[in-house]
Amino acid sequence: MTGGVGFGVFSVGGDAPRVGFRVGNGILDLTTVRLGAVFDAASLNPFLALGRSAWEDTLSRIDQLVTGGAEIIPLEQTVAHLPIEVGDYVDFYSSLEHATNLGRLFRPDVEPLLPNWRYLPVGYHGRSGTVVVSGTPIVRPCGQAKASDEVAPTFGPSRRLDIELELGFVVGVGSSLGAPVPAAVVRDHVFGVVLVNDWSARDIQAWEYQPLGPFLGKSFATSVSAWVTPLALLEDRFVRAPVQDPEPLPYLRVAGEWALDAELEVELSGTVVSRTNASGLYWTMPQQLAHATVNGASIRTGDLFATGTISGSKHGSEGSLIELTSNGVHPIRLGDGSTRTFLEDDDEVVLRGRAGDLELGEVRGTIVPASV
Amino acid sequence: MTGGVGFGVFSVGGDAPRVGFRVGNGILDLTTVRLGAVFDAASLNPFLALGRSAWEDTLSRIDQLVTGGAEIIPLEQTVAHLPIEVGDYVDFYSSLEHATNLGRLFRPDVEPLLPNWRYLPVGYHGRSGTVVVSGTPIVRPCGQAKASDEVAPTFGPSRRLDIELELGFVVGVGSSLGAPVPAAVVRDHVFGVVLVNDWSARDIQAWEYQPLGPFLGKSFATSVSAWVTPLALLEDRFVRAPVQDPEPLPYLRVAGEWALDAELEVELSGTVVSRTNASGLYWTMPQQLAHATVNGASIRTGDLFATGTISGSKHGSEGSLIELTSNGVHPIRLGDGSTRTFLEDDDEVVLRGRAGDLELGEVRGTIVPASV
Numbered sequence: 001m002t003g004g005v006g007f008g009v010f011s012v013g014g015d016a017p018r019v020g021f022r023v024g025n026g027i028l029d030l031t032t033v034r035l036g037a038v039f040d041a042a043s044l045n046p047f048l049a050l051g052r053s054a055w056e057d058t059l060s061r062i063d064q065l066v067t068g069g070a071e072i073i074p075l076e077q078t079v080a081h082l083p084i085e086v087g088d089y090v091d092f093y094s095s096l097e098h099a100t101n102l103g104r105l106f107r108p109d110v111e112p113l114l115p116n117w118r119y120l121p122v123g124y125h126g127r128s129g130t131v132v133v134s135g136t137p138i139v140r141p142c143g144q145a146k147a148s149d150e151v152a153p154t155f156g157p158s159r160r161l162d163i164e165l166e167l168g169f170v171v172g173v174g175s176s177l178g179a180p181v182p183a184a185v186v187r188d189h190v191f192g193v194v195l196v197n198d199w200s201a202r203d204i205q206a207w208e209y210q211p212l213g214p215f216l217g218k219s220f221a222t223s224v225s226a227w228v229t230p231l232a233l234l235e236d237r238f239v240r241a242p243v244q245d246p247e248p249l250p251y252l253r254v255a256g257e258w259a260l261d262a263e264l265e266v267e268l269s270g271t272v273v274s275r276t277n278a279s280g281l282y283w284t285m286p287q288q289l290a291h292a293t294v295n296g297a298s299i300r301t302g303d304l305f306a307t308g309t310i311s312g313s314k315h316g317s318e319g320s321l322i323e324l325t326s327n328g329v330h331p332i333r334l335g336d337g338s339t340r341t342f343l344e345d346d347d348e349v350v351l352r353g354r355a356g357d358l359e360l361g362e363v364r365g366t367i368v369p370a371s372v
Numbered sequence: 373m374t375g376g377v378g379f380g381v382f383s384v385g386g387d388a389p390r391v392g393f394r395v396g397n398g399i400l401d402l403t404t405v406r407l408g409a410v411f412d413a414a415s416l417n418p419f420l421a422l423g424r425s426a427w428e429d430t431l432s433r434i435d436q437l438v439t440g441g442a443e444i445i446p447l448e449q450t451v452a453h454l455p456i457e458v459g460d461y462v463d464f465y466s467s468l469e470h471a472t473n474l475g476r477l478f479r480p481d482v483e484p485l486l487p488n489w490r491y492l493p494v495g496y497h498g499r500s501g502t503v504v505v506s507g508t509p510i511v512r513p514c515g516q517a518k519a520s521d522e523v524a525p526t527f528g529p530s531r532r533l534d535i536e537l538e539l540g541f542v543v544g545v546g547s548s549l550g551a552p553v554p555a556a557v558v559r560d561h562v563f564g565v566v567l568v569n570d571w572s573a574r575d576i577q578a579w580e581y582q583p584l585g586p587f588l589g590k591s592f593a594t595s596v597s598a599w600v601t602p603l604a605l606l607e608d609r610f611v612r613a614p615v616q617d618p619e620p621l622p623y624l625r626v627a628g629e630w631a632l633d634a635e636l637e638v639e640l641s642g643t644v645v646s647r648t649n650a651s652g653l654y655w656t657m658p659q660q661l662a663h664a665t666v667n668g669a670s671i672r673t674g675d676l677f678a679t680g681t682i683s684g685s686k687h688g689s690e691g692s693l694i695e696l697t698s699n700g701v702h703p704i705r706l707g708d709g710s711t712r713t714f715l716e717d718d719d720e721v722v723l724r725g726r727a728g729d730l731e732l733g734e735v736r737g738t739i740v741p742a743s744v
Contacts (some may be wrong), residue, residue, distance in 0.1 A: 027460035037598035041613065059434055067721070087500075087501050088499050088500055088501045090587075093432070093584060097581055103583070104733070106583070109545060114582050114583060115518075116516075116518075116525075116579055116580055116582070119409060119518075119524070119525050120525075120579075120580060122580065122583075122584055123584065123587055123593070124496070124584035124586075125497040125498060125587070126497060127460050127497055127498055127669060128459075128460055128500070129459050129460045129670055129671070129672045129675070130549060130669050130670060131524035132549070136492070136549075139549075139668050141668050142486075142491055142552075142667060142668070143667050144491060144621065146487075146488075146491075152491070153492075153621070154616065155621045155622070155623065161474075177502060177504070177508075177511075177593070178511040178743060179739075179743070180514075191497075201667070204667065205490075207412040208488055208490055208492060208494065209583070209584075209585075210486050210488070210583075211479070211486060211494075211581070211585070212465060212495065212581075212585040213496050213581075213583070213584040213586070214493055214496075214583020214584065214585070215462075215494075215495055215496055215497070215664075216663070216664070216667040217667075217671070219667060219669045220667040220668045220669050221549070221665075221668075246524070249516065249525070249527050250526065250527070256488075259552065261419070271558060291588070292406050292588070292591075294515060294588065294589075295514060295515050295573070295588040295589075295591060296511050296513050296514070296591050296592045296593075296743070297499060297501075297502050297591040298501055299501070299503045300503060302471060303501070313737070323711075329710070331503040351396050368393065368550075371550060371551070371668070
């Protein structure tokens with residue numbers, strides 16, 4: 001299948017949201033083609049819970065229908081909804097380049113990459129209740145921040161609002177408490193991928209994050225694609241991941257090629273400001289899933305795991321503004337001649353991704369002024 | 373009402389789980405007294421979403437029924453289930469004594485209390501999918517750990533498995549994205565409280581937690597009471613919280629008395645090893661709710677916010693073994709003559725709480741050997 005994007009939830013007019021499959025600029029309504037009651041739902045979760053053979057059968061059926069000329073609803077007649085009911089949301093920190101860049105900015109006095117980074121995929125839990133679908137306006141968050149030359153924090157709208165370009169994977173089939181999910185069985189559990197913009201207020205984050213990690217600097221919103229692209233459609237697009245040194249512990253070893261060769265770009269108010277590729281990520285999806293469950297933690301249908309910011313090694317391939325502008329020191333210039341360090345009100349950010357001839361669902365968001 | 377404990381979900385024999393109110397050693401089945409269809413559910417969430425006046429009406433009706441001699445099902449004939457479908461789970465770090473003790477142990481070379489601690493209630497997101505009801509066995513987690521004298525981490529069952537004695541509050545009525553919840557309206561949103569045991573694998577946590585916070589050291593299980601005690605039953609039990617210095621920023625100021633005067637204890641395999649009181653916590657529930665939403669993050673019915681470990685200033689009032697044993701250096705002695713640094717397999721932990729003559733739902737858990 002080419003041009004296909006993935007599964008999502010949509011509505012037309014005031015109709016109830018339902019499941020569809022996006023093909024190019026249109027949507028195949030899966031309720032009218034009677035593939036089962038799971039599609040008459042406001043999220044993909046009932047379908048995702050059915051498991052891998054149902055996913056594959058459905059894709060075959062969709063392929064037949066599209067080839068056979070089934071009705072496709074033009075995208076512009078539809079409204080897209082959040083495709084999944086998110087269980088837990090975990091965000092990793094899988095890019096060596098991003099972790100090094102951020103370490104240098106947040107902890108200038110020590111080695112940027114902390115000792116644990118090459119031994120385990122560092123990650124943390126984000127707020128699942130504020131995961132929103134592409135297109136949702138992003139209200140500039142307020143919070144506490146303290147500059148290094150101030151004696152006490154002040155409260156106000158974030159002045160260092162940033163993006164994070166990420167990929168996410170969505171869990172279809174869950175697991176039981178106490179039973180780790182080995183890296184080798186990832187395809188039995190993970191349904192597909194989305195693009196993710198993990199909006200970040202760097203000033204709030206810098207003041208709050210020690211010792212328990214990011215909280216309000218991230219929890220105000222996380223945007224995801226309206227369309228989840230099944231792994232099954234991406235099989236040919238995985239390539240060999242970077243060599244890991246030291247060799248990971250046995251539970252993190254996995255056979256096969258697990259780096260997704262997906263070209264990604266960040267557009268900021270009309271200008272593409274970053275281009276990179278997800279294949280450079282150090283830690284891979286099966287490793288992340290194995291790590292997140294090795295302590296016996298269970299996973300659920302709808303759980304979202306994101307890669308963390310995807311940054312390349314060259315200038316112009318960083319997945320966040322804090323990196324692209326060297327912490328605001330070197331502004332970037334947009335096509336209209338204006339410059340940016342961090343996001344300004346009314347800025348629109350679009351994340352796009354493509355794996356071969358398959359387009360991933362874009363992630364779009366516009367900054368709305370703070371509500372104070 | 374005295375002796376009452378709160379609302380929960382129970383079943384008898386193989387019946388479907390439903391909502392009940394625990395009074396002493398029995399349960400009032402709320403489906404048979406026909407207070408509404410919301411009680412014919414496997415979680416409290418539909419009832420919690422109704423809001424404050426419905427909660428108060430229900431409590432009045434329960435009071436009448438209990439006084440009027442309605443049938444009470446003996447507790448031993450019932451099975452308790454997880455009372456809420458947890459949305460997001462946030463854990464704070466509200467005890468000055470605990471934060472100081474842990475800082476000293478985890479970061480011996482710097483000031484134990486970090487600069488942000490007195491300005492904001494430090495918190496992070498935990499894993500909501502692994503919140504379990506009291507009585508659920510706790511499988512000893514495996515993971516990576518690295519002693520300071522080792523050059524690389526090793527993998528295996530945690531050797532420093534610990535407890536954290538906490539209180540949690542449960543959100544009834546949610547809020548909208550972008551709209552902070554002021555501290556003053558906490559009673560319109562928060563339904564009630566539970567006891568929480570935030571099980572912690574200290575060796576896994578120490579190796580993984582920088583820079584993004586605790587992850588696998590906590591995510592394997594968090595146990596909560598089977599019974600949620602409504603705030604409305606605790607009104608007389610709030611006392612003045614410790615004076616805060618410096619004075620908090622305006623969004624964190626709140627009128628009234630917000631420290632819950634609840635006596636708490638930790639029993640370890642038959643011996644009470646800690647006694648403390650929740651009224652000594654530095655940060656209060658309305659402050660935590662205001663802080664968690666000041667960036668515009670929304671809350672949902674079923675969200676769980678926990679205080680973080682409750683430790684007093686005297687020896688024997690610490691809410692974790694790492695504190696009670698000075699990081700395993702000074703073992704504690706149990707009634708049977710045995711000693712403990714951290715939890716051993718087959719140990720049973722019971723957290724109990726009492727606010728005046730009102731008993732909070734206990735939290736019980738037994739350690740099961742690691743499954744490797």
